[in-house]
């Protein structure tokens with residue numbers, strides 16, 4: 001039967017766009033099929049903060065950060081904790097990906113016009129030993145222009161390929177099945193959805209108005225993860241983290257529905273590590289939501305005090321920004337699915353960043369004038385202030401007694417005792433008189449301020465939480481926010497998908513979040529952050545290049 005293209009890519013997110021542009025640039029014909037409308041091109045990456053994991057970059061060197069492949073690999077392996085037979089390909093992907101991040105990643109992007117904000121962030125700082133979880137050094141490089149800035153070079157390349165006839169988009173085409181003959185994938189079939197001019201990120205109509213079938217020599221599945229589908233998140237919730245949370249908010253649009261995962265699995269693809277996921281514990285309900293249950297993740301600096309639902313301070317080293325999975329594990333062990341930050345106005349002003357392109361108009365809009373205010377401004381950035389004033393999870397009070405009683409009223413659980421909270425904050429505050437201290441979180445603050453980037457824009461000068469001069473006091477109720485799927489389809493380094501019999505399925509490739517960002521779970525159990533967009537770039541590129549080559 002006649003082919004409609006050399007390769008079909010399912011999904012116009014970052015991984016799909018990267019794969020498709022590589023195919024078109026190799027002189028092959030590619031069709032990108034997406035269930036959403038043209039206005040949603042770029043998928044999740046558009047909404048992202050644009051943070052990228054890079055190793056030994058000029059930006060790091062300028063800030064005096066010594067980094068190298070060996071250190072990054074040590075951190076990656078300590079963080080991933082690979083411990084299964086199924087981790088063979090994920091581990092090989094991890095080695096290759098760290099080499100990419102320490103090698104050609106930055107130059108490849110730069111040649112396409114991508115630029116980086118000069119202050120490198122320090123995410124997932126760990127707090128265990130050198131071989132344990134976390135980044136030994138700052139590595140989170142924010143794209144100048146955030147999410148749209150990482151989509152832009154690939155959208156531009158895709159539009160050029162569209163003009164020269166090598167790339168075709170089929171928007172509002174929802175794939176419902178993979179077309180197979182004798183075990184070889186030969187195309188996709190599904191429903192054409194009715195046109196919908198709904199704004200980017202909002203839920204679109206699912207009404208079908210027709211059918212379609214498209215044929216090609218190969219299909220690349222780049223359909224994203226499951227984070228928008230809370231039923232699937234709960235079904236796959238790992239036993240080691242206890243019962244799934246009763247209440248969760250969504251850090252991704254509804255189109256991250258996981259449907260294509262089941263469809264690809266039904267075609268015989270081997271899905272591994274489905275119990276590994278990366279959800280955040282510092283989620284706040286968006287007062288101005290775009291998608292259903294829309295939540296935003298706070299990217300916290302190190303100074304807020306963190307309490308569980310019963311009012312007990314989280315144990316060391318579970319400080320803000322240290323170990324997301326460790327925090328999730330701890331919080332779920334309390335029997336409640338929320339926790340609290342208590343902080344001051346001076347902490348919120350310097351330390352709160354919100355993940356998402358729309359929450360960072362200065363960086364997204366590439367405005368140096370606005371961005372410089374991060375270092376000099378008297379108040380918090382405007383989007384943070386807006387949350388402080390309008391967010392359902394924020395409480396601002398002039399004294400601790402009022403704060404605690406408002407916290408009890410907000411949760412409705414009445415678990416917090418004023419004396420208990422006060423005693424813990426006062427004990428921590430007494431540690432403020434010396435630069436050498438016993439409290440591990442306070443040590444962590446002093447350590448952070450030795451890094452110039454943190455001192456400039458991410459870590460408040462150490463102060464007593466109960467010092468009225470630093471106030472008012474702020475409490476934030478933190479919810480569990482779904483985001484990334486760490487498991488996925490098992491793939492070799494060419495992004496070719498293995499079947500359940502461990503043989504490659506001819507004609508089938510997977511990339512991006514659907515492939516666990518490479519191999520079926522390049523991250524293992526945890527991430528060093530900024531590794532998801534990078535995983536889409538790397539696995540999308542490998543898939544596109546390999547599929548184009550195989551297309552002969």
Ligand SMILES: Cc1cc2nc3c(=O)[nH]c(=O)nc-3n(C[C@H](O)[C@H](O)[C@H](O)COP(=O)(O)OP(=O)(O)OC[C@H]3O[C@@H](n4cnc5c(N)ncnc54)[C@H](O)[C@@H]3O)c2cc1C
Nearest residue numbers: 011013014015035043044048049051175224512513532533
């Ligand atoms: C707010 C936010 C902030 C983030 N910040 C960062 C960050 O700073 N750094 C980082 O590394 N990562 C970040 N991420 C994560 C990162 O953006 C995503 O993991 C990544 O963009 C996923 O890309 P993808 O191409 O694999 O999938 P997606 O972007 O989900 O794209 C998949 C596409 O496939 C389509 N699709 C799905 N099923 C079908 C079907 N059956 N038929 C047709 N089409 C289908 C969908 O409509 C969608 O367009 C962030 C994510 C969010 C939401």
